[in-house]
Amino acid sequence: MPIRYHIDSFTIFEQTLVVEGWLFADDGQVVMLWVEHPNGARLPLDYGGPSDDVVQALGPAARDCRFRYRGRSPFTAEDTSALVLHFQLADGRVGQEVDFIRTTLLREPIHQLVAQFLHELSRQEHGQVVELGARARSGVTRRHLIPPRFDYLGVDVLPGPNVDLVADAHALSRYLPPASVEAVFSFSVFEHLLMPWKVAVELNRVMRPGGLGLIVTHQAWPVHDAPCDYWRFSATAWRSLFNRATGFAILDARVSDPAYLVPKVAFTDRITHQSADNFQQSAVLFRKIGETRLDWEVEVGELDAGQYPV
Missing domain, CATH: 2.60.40.10 (Immunoglobulins)
Structure with missing residues (x-):
């Protein structure tokens, strides 16, 4: 009924x-x-x-x-x-x-944004689609979401199931030719990137003009894969990574999966009440609109971050 x-x-x-x-x-x-x-x-x-x-x-x-x-x-x-x-x-x-x-x-805004990304991609005839962090660590793969007329390339910093290319996203242009990527996407990866601003520049180098991108990560989430867990993103944080200076335009950015933040010890000067805004997921849909002259000439190994990645 x-x-x-x-x-x-x-x-x-x-x-x-x-x-x-x-x-x-x-x-x-x-x-x-x-x-x-x-x-x-x-x-x-x-x-x-x-x-x-x-x-x-x-x-x-x-x-x-x-x-x-x-x-x-x-x-x-x-x-x-x-x-x-x-x-x-x-x-x-x-x-x-x-x-x-x-x-x-499935009615949450992030899922709608994923659907929009796939819809926009379906309007293109062909090209290479790169997934960053493609390794099937928990058995989850997304290769099947990409129409078969596209060349799917699973990229990860470590070898494993569903990985076609072992590469660090901080140096993606060393592995892929300029303007060779039609679209790029990642799920639960950007919180583990030491320098996400450097990755944004690298994406610009390998994406073709008009190329489409989707990043899904966290706004609030427990620390995981420590010590390689570095960042959390609000809906407005994406402007610092994908903007005219880095060669991108944001099509949409959203947070979803409302959540409570509950401390083990409650203090009157902490915002922990029910109406406080917290969301588990954050995502951005963007398009390359031009080239960038920006660079960040810092290697991951120079940051004294210990073992990266775990």
């Missing part, structure tokens, strides 16, 4: 669960809503809260369609991918949504 919904929050922390969102059935009235795990654990949700914001989008019938729960969690964080959202209508019909959290995630 046709329904529309959105999960505003589904947070499990210290055995406490916070669930908030809305659900609207196009051809019936929802009277009951619950979340269930295949092992039988079940959590009824409080349904029927005011939803003036949803009414503005879907019309008067969508009033009082919000739901929420705040209390002890019958699930663990590891359970979330297996949970199923169930609902019952006034006429007795029962429906369910599998992987409902992932469905909500």
Whole structure:
């Protein structure tokens, strides 16, 4: 049966669960809503809260369609991918949504930006597409996202699965010819680059005029792959890397995946309340508009950064 919904929050922390969102059935009235795990654990949700914001989008019938729960969690964080959202209508019909959290995630701005990148790329006839940090460390590859008429090149600083070229992004122009790349993209790489400004210049050298780029990284994320974890990026930070001086124009920049920042010890002079803005992801879509004369004649080995990379 046709329904529309959105999960505003589904947070499990210290055995406490916070669930908030809305659900609207196009051809019936929802009277009951619950979340269930295949092992039988079940959590009824409080349904029927005011939803003036949803009414503005879907019309008067969508009033009082919000739901929420705040209390002890019958699930663990590891359970979330297996949970199923169930609902019952006034006429007795029962429906369910599998992987409902992932469905909500796919509506986040970063996923929309990835879709825009792939759409823009699909309008090109051919060319070389470079993925920085292509090594399938956790089994994830994105080669299949690129249309087969393009020449995909997986680049990584270390050899491994899905790596076609071992190269440091800080010296990319030593490995690729000038103006030879149609598009470049990376996921969860820029936070691990010692000098991302140097990489921006290197990208300009190897990309063709009009070439397209997509960078997805973090605005807030736990330290990982230490000690080679250096940077976090806001939506506005990208202007310092991709600008007219470096030879680029930003088409769009976004943050998504809202998150809480919860300290182990709370102080009154720290901004830790619920309304504080934090986002897990940050991304930028950009295009090369010209050449750059900028350079940063510093090698990674000169920075006394220890073992790089790990």
